Amino acid sequence: MFTSYVQTVLKRCDELALISQSPEYIDRRYLTNEHKLANQLVASWMEQANMQTWQDEAGNQWGCYKSPCPDAETLIVGSHLDTVPNSGKYDGILGVLLPLGLVQWFADNSITLPFNLEIVGFADEEGTRFGTTLLGSRAVAGTWQDRWASLLDKDGLTVATALRDFGLNINNIHNASRAQSNLLGFVEVHIEQGPVLESQNLPVGIVSGIAGAKRYKIEIEGHAGHAGTVPMALRQDAIAGAAEMILAIEQAAIEHEVVATVGQIQSLTNAVNVISGKVDISLDVRSLDNSKRDLCIEQIKQKVEYIAQIRGLTVTEHLTHEADATLCHPDIMSQLESACAMNRIKPFVLSSGAGHDAMAMAELCPTGMLFVRCAKGISHNPAESVNFEDVNDTLLVLKSYVDQLAKQYGESSELVA
Structure with missing residues (x-):
């Protein structure tokens, strides 16, 4: 049922790949003009899915599929939109656009949820420009350190100066924190960046934790x-x-x-x-x-x-x-395992050796991750690749997870169309 939506997800990955500060390869770094253009394009896609959009004070791009329920809690799903130099199309980006495909399906079918579903495109997971990773998600988690304002890029520009040139103010960056929000949790979808799922012949896996x-x-x-x-x-x-x-x-x-x-x-x-x-x-x-x-x-x-x-x-x-190592929340892991089983996919648990925005978000709320199989485990490389069927399966698993969560609140997203 998601064929056209998966096609759109993959097409949008291709479109975002064209926004690069290098004409020869994908390179999109924090607080650059390409960062701004990527946020604007993703925001336009979010608005097509009936989402309210905003860019926070750290440069993260947000969209909210708002629940009709008063005082609804919020589930956040997302990943990052920045890249390393000479990157692939899917590292981080797929984790923003895949849940957006699900929200588009909800909107097209007039489906509402008993909680707000927010999608975030984090601004700086890779740390390529200023040498410190997770700046965007650290700001959201409320763990931003003021000393980061003076970090320098290769041209001698500080984070504070780059924020100003981007149209933001370092003095307001703590306003990006969601520490006071009523959050159900955070789920990140990401390509595996390793060969384990491929060796198991599985399209998707549940992450147990992120290595310290x-x-x-x-x-x-x-x-x-x-x-x-x-x-x-x-x-x-x-x-x-x-x-x-x-x-x-x-x-x-x-x-x-x-x-x-x-x-x-x-x-x-x-x-x-x-x-x-x-x-x-x-x-x-x-x-x-x-x-x-x-x-x-x-x-x-x-x-x-x-x-x-x-x-x-x-x-x-x-x-x-x-x-330090970050463990995923056992309740979210259990729900993701059930979501796999619902779609006749063997629930398979594996750990992450790479860092992710989920590490920062785990300090804010319960956190979980899904890994999507990538060809030969290749990542941070133009040869990075996923296939249609695996993306479709992951979208089904994510939908089943959201359905389970909705049932806990007395209604299923499949029953409120």
Whole structure:
């Protein structure tokens, strides 16, 4: 029954992909003109679905499908509209446009709900412009930190200045908070960005939680020397030490059943005929269990220090990012599992290793997530892809979830047309 609506969802993903600050690839960042144009286009689609629309003081785009019931509570559904450079069409965007397709179906069939259904397109999940993620959803959750006003982009512009140029005022950003709202919860639909659902041959899955992450910059200092004159036994080679440390990090992650990644390596010498005197590496460790993650990090630190001592190196570490794991609300998970079963889809629970706006929203209200299968798990890449049938199945699951919630309030959305 959703064929035309799914076609519209996918067509709109294509249309939003054309709003980019690069003519060569998709690139839509916080508080840019492209951000403004995307909000305006999404707002026009929301209005077609009989939604009241507004842009909040942080630049998030909202639409409300208002309940006729007085003093109705509110369910929020949504994701983000910003992208990384050279992104795909669906990361975040599908999670805004898919529920909009459902609301359009409600509107076309004159269906009302016993609660307000709001859709949000968050402004800055990726953190590409200012280096700090979740700025839009943090403002909504009421956890905005005033120090973020002075964050700089690559051109030296602050968040405060960028907000002003966008037509907003940093002094009003706390007004974006929904902390005083009467909320039922928040549900985010997002492509999986991984291969698990594909390996299970399933179109959609229920997220149990979002892994907590800690990131470090590790500086490894040895002694630079001539590649031809310093004997191997007398070298203090920072690159060789870094290589051994990276393998130790990999082994520690396997032993502790977490994921750990060294994604950046920078040799400050970086010459073909010079023994490296200093190397910087990054470290990213994630787990749904904060204690397990932290135990692994402690073992990594011990192994790194041991390798440094053996090789005559010095190591300095700097914590650059910290976010604790976020568990999805068990009631919402249970309802989403039931919604899958109603549509003859095996309820399958998996965790998220990537961060999402749901992490911020979980500090505000009960939160849940649905993952949509994406081809080969590819994301943050132009090859990002979903198929029609999976989007249709996810739309059915989301509708069944909303129906269940409506029945709790004494009426089903299928019975009030």
